[in-house]
Each structure stands twice: as structure tokens, then as C-alpha cells.
Amino acid sequence: MASWHDFGLRQSPYDVRPLRATKEGSDLLVGRDQDAQRLSDHLKSSTTHATIEGDFGVGKTSLASVVGYRLRQAFKEQGGPPFIPLNRRPFQPDERETNEGFAKLVILEIASTLAQNERVLKEAGFTFPSMASIKRSIENAEYRGTGLGAAILGFGGNFFRSSSPNTSDLFTEAGIPLFVDTCLSQCFPDHASGGVICILDNMEMLGKSPEHKVMIESLRDTVFGQEGLHWIMCGTDHVIRTVVSTPMLQGRLAEPISLQPINDDQIGELIARRLEVYSDGRVAARPPVGAEEFRHIYEETGRHLRQALKAAEDFTRDCGESIYRSGGQDDLNLLDKWLKEQATRYFNSASARVTDRGWQLFALLAESGGRCTYSQHQEFHFRTPGAMRDQVQILKSAGLVDIETLGNRHSVSIASKGWWVALHFR
């Protein structure tokens, strides 16, 4: 296969990972000016935690991370309100088995973030409790041979995974909760005066286990009620709407910011930014999938950005050599042929399992945007929700749809394999 360097790139520009809270992540974010403004205004002005809803891979985590980064930069460079995003990847609802474990993890991560930002906060005139006592306790812990110091202040995050029986005592003994509480209340006495930004991602995991839902609700008065903490919660529409309206969390969470797929006319910019950021600086980058080809993939695969990026990478893997040799001749035809082959392959692997009735349902679902609930059974020509559910289960077993369940509510959406199959039908 041709390497990325053959195309003038230092790495794949079709990276499917979320954009990070860095300058690079900020440079790569396109088509989200309004959403970013709304999120940032919300963080600056509201006492409720922000929520972001949208389909899988639409860009929820990327938006939350980049907005956190930009607020920190605004504070550092222009003296805006002090917002500090956590130094770590976003939290997930299943990160710890108990709410106590989750709350401790959050507190620990906040302590490490505050410690890393001690200088910048002090320079901006914020009073900050001394970290000396924490450091001393940790040194003592080190001295006693528990080896926890590096994990705590080295931000390794191994603290709670330690099998040491006195781990929990050390957490309190080291004064970490007190330190965090004092810092947050001294630096951020009210919501409008900034705070630490934490992201709770992939809320759809709540549907996988009732315990996680209970756990999140029970954190209402601890980590979700802590002054100086601004949460951004991300998940698919169905889950976010349900969580926002649960009686336990009502009033704590804002109406969701609803992310729509990036507009087709932003795709040229999206590719251009990636080429700039990932150029290897030797020659002008000539990507295997340029703006026009990428827009074609994006439209053909149901405007699922992550899926389109993955398809661009897979296409490069399969056809990069020919593209490199042809020097850009006929790339769009080659791509079209490859897309159709993929679609047929996915269709063949699903076709044996799906009934005619199932295919009718699937076709209607694809035409109507790819999402439904059983309460729409009449629109899909079923007499009862139960009859619709049977066919949905068949589509699920063929990998064509996902079903999200929260309580007794179900939301059906076309899975990534399903979008390939939908392409086969076009």
C-alpha cells in the first residue's frame, strides 16, 4: 500500500477519534460556530449543566472538548472567566462500579487538573490553598511503600485500581476532597465566575445497566451539585432527552444542544484543515480522498461523519496504490465502484436473515432519516408495536439497526452496517 507520506501527509487525515482539547483539535473543528457559541455561552452563564445530543459520530465529544479548550485559552490569553477543562479524556458512565468510586475518580482528576493549573490561576490573582499538605501525605504514602504518589500527582489514574487496602484512607488522609472543595469554592464562588469543565460522555451506556442510571442520579448532590464544576453531558438524542427529564435530575440539566450533521458545504473546509494540520511539510499534500470525493462518501453513507472518515481510510487502504499511480485520474469513478462493492458485500452478509417484511421496514426507515420508535408502528405499516418489534429484532440480529433502551422506552436507529446496505438499495 502507498504510505501517507506518498501523499504528503504525516498521518491519516481521516482519523476517526474525537477531536481533542488542544490547539490541533480546535483548528480541526469546522461547521460548529453556532453550536460552539451556544455551549460556551451556556457554560458562562447558566447554573444548569449543559447537555449535547446527536447521532453516533456526529461530533458531540469533539465539540465539548474543543469548547473547553477554547474557554481555557480565552482565560489565559484574554483574561476571560477562568474555565479549566479536565486534563483527561471524558468520563464514561461505566467508569467505576459504584457512585462512591466514580465521585472519587472525579475528585482526583479535578485535584490533578487544579494542581497543574496552580500557576496560571495564581497569576490571575486567585487564592489557592497550599498543596503542601497533600504533597506531604503523598510523600508519606510513598515512604510507606504504597507507591501511590506518582499515580496521584503524576496523573496516572491508577489510584483506585490499586489493591492496597488503605487506598481509600489515603485519599481522605491526603486531604484531596478538602483541597478540591476549598479550591473550587475559593476560585469559583458562583457559577458565572468560571470553573472546572468535566465531560460525561456516551450517556447511552446508561441504557445498558439500570445500576448506571441509579448511579448517575445519586451523584446529583455530590459531583453534579458541587460549586465550581460545569458538566457537559453527551449522548444520543433518546438518552439525553430521557435523562434530562428524569425527576431526580430535573432542573439540574439544561435543554440539550442538538447537533445536526455538518453541512455538505463545510466538507471542503473540513478536508482542507486536515490536510494543513497533517501535512508532512515536504510537498503539498495531495490526499487519496480529496474534498470532492469525501463529500461523495459523506452523502452516500447517510452523512455520518465518523463513518465517512472510516470509509475514506478503508478506501485508501484498498485503493491507495492505484490512486497514487494514477496521479488523480478517475479517482471519483474508482471510489464509486469501491463504495458499491462495499455496499454489496454488506448486503450479502445480511440478506439471508432478513424477511421481505423486514426489508420493507428497513427501506422506509432509511428513507425517513434512519430513526424510529415502536409508537410509530402505523407509519411503518404495522398494526401493533409488537409486530413492528419482531421485525426490528430481525434487523438487529442482521446488524442493520441498533436499539437503545432506557426504562421502557426504545429507540431504533440504523447502524453503520445498515447505512452501507441502504446504499446498496439506491
Ligand SMILES: Nc1ncnc2c1ncn2[C@@H]1O[C@H](COP(=O)(O)OP(=O)(O)OP(=O)(O)O)[C@@H](O)[C@H]1O
Ligand atoms: N466539527 C467537526 N469538524 C471536523 N471533524 C469533526 C467535527 N466533529 C467531529 N469530527 C470528527 O468526526 C468523528 C466523530 O466525532 P466524535 O467522536 O466527536 O462524535 P460523537 O458524536 O462524540 O460520537 P459518539 O456518538 O460515538 O460518541 C471524529 O473523527 C472527529 O474528529
Ligand SMILES: [Mg+2]
Ligand atoms: Mg462521543
